[in-house]
Amino acid sequence: MARLRWRAVSWKLLASLLVTATSCALVSSGAPVRPVSHPVPAYQAAADHTEDKVRSVSRTIEVGSRTRSYLLDIPRAAEGDNPGSYPLILAFGGKDVTPRRFAKDSGLEQASHGRAIVVYPQGLKNRWENAPYAHSSRGEDVRFVREIIKELSADYPVDQNRIMAVGHSNGGGMVGAILCQDPGLIDAAMTVAGAFYEGTFSGCATAHPVPIAMLHSTDDTVINYEGGVKWGEPLGSAREAFEEIARRNGCNTHVIAARDIGPNAVRYRPTGCDALTSLTKVEGEGHSWYDEPNVPDVAWNVLNGRDSH
Template sequence: MKLFSSRLSAIAAGALLAVSLVQAPAHAQLPDISAITAPSSQAAFDANRAWNGLADQINSALPQGSSVPRNIIPQPAPINPPAAAWRPAGPQPVGNGHSGELSVNGRGYLIHVPHGYNPSRAWPVMVAYSAYQDTAEHFRGYSRLRESAVGRDAIIVYPRAIGRSWEGSPTAASRPGQDIAFVRAMINDLHRHYNIDRGRIYATGMSTGGGMAAVSACHMADIFAGVAGVSGAYYAPVNAGCQNIPVAFLAYHGTGDTLTNYHGGVRHGVPYLGVPQMFSSYERRNGCHVGRISQAPVGFNATRVSANGCSKPVQSIKVHGSNHTWWYNPSVADDMWAVLSHVRK
């Protein structure tokens, strides 16, 4: 502190000498620095403001090419208070490496907790939506998310559908907005019990569940960082009136799908969007170089089509000749995680 005050005094003395050599304004006065005992942000700000007023007066009187410095006192960087530490609402309801069921607002969701879960850090979340006329338990089994890299690295939740369907589909039993409200409540409820990373929440789903993954990207883009639809049923409402927020979008789809054709069609008397239409809409939404794509093989029977220059990834994985299914070769669970796990809000 002694060195700091000496440096300031030396500069002030130099300024006085400069004033004596030129005709400075009569009302120019040096700021009182005797009260500064430590270079706190406020003290430094006040002293610099006073000094700068004098410096401007001196510099206006000095010959061109000469000047005294401004902001002579270094200002410490502001210290931001640390974010409040996450605290659980109670004991962990489902233990590490186990599956169970929780509920919120009278509606249940299955949960799987990784073996390595540690509440000292925030964990990503994968929301997994079952297909039409399917159960959360059945989807949990055949999707093999728990057995994949997803189950190792993320908490997985399988929300229960009303009437075994999801909003956005003509088969939905829920009211518009009802499933969206439930998913939002589910994420908040999950965060009461587990330390989740709000910047790394993802969704996937099969068929109509893939459509609900698209609903998540469209109407809950403030929550979800990325989604992956598998043999998705993309009826128009799942991609209409979306939030203008980039979200990673992956579509795994067979080119021989007879239920939801790769290029779109009509089902249950209602048109649905094809993968190319969904791909194109996310190209625009994610700021990609529209129409500039790259292609690469995936396994022995699929091709990855990727948009370029995007703020968030946009990909369609075409499984050649395949029908309406969830794939193990390529493993959609591992493949989607290899892409989505690197994406943050």
């Protein structure tokens, strides 16, 4: 597709086509929007002391003419004599969020109970491609991800059928870049409050179905659910990005099932998909790493082929 065309499709029209409909008119929980300077609430450590099962190490890698870095959380058992195989989760924080900060707050190790290799790549000046404020050119960060997977697969027992990309805000846009440019790199994906700027889905590689859960809160004042203009660039709505990814997953976006999945969320799932595809419309979570639905658990479920919520 030469250029992503944000389609002005009425959500009410889609609602009229639901094959499984429950009430989609949710009352806001009234929860305050979390401060945008600290958008990710800390995830409480699991009772099984996951931190004792995981070793953190900073690594560098040469990608083209640049030296890039990433933070790696590796299960200690993966370095043992009989390690078995471990899924790999690539976690991308939002604009200006450091890998160490995102590792502290994401809860991904706790959700996996120390049974996954989790890597936090560092964007150039902690920003990711396709955004107007990025310091990397198109394809540069995707190549970085490709090299990380190659290196870790050589060094550790990575399960090549369970590689996942997870992203928040600008990091969600980075997940979109992977799904467009090299979807075969990953086997599952999740975005939370994803920032999908115009051009994210232009010039894409041949579609390769990837299971994905997308979540976005309606009271997000940083990356608006309805899109608009941000940093002087068009920003697609959550629905429009969902439709684009769903189309690449072979879904019928004209027939969408809706289901209440909690006190503050409705999940939308199109029919006929080649891979499980969903958008969860959340109320009252602002621009955060959501507590409800609990996004680390959603990620772990998607990676393991289970219902996302």
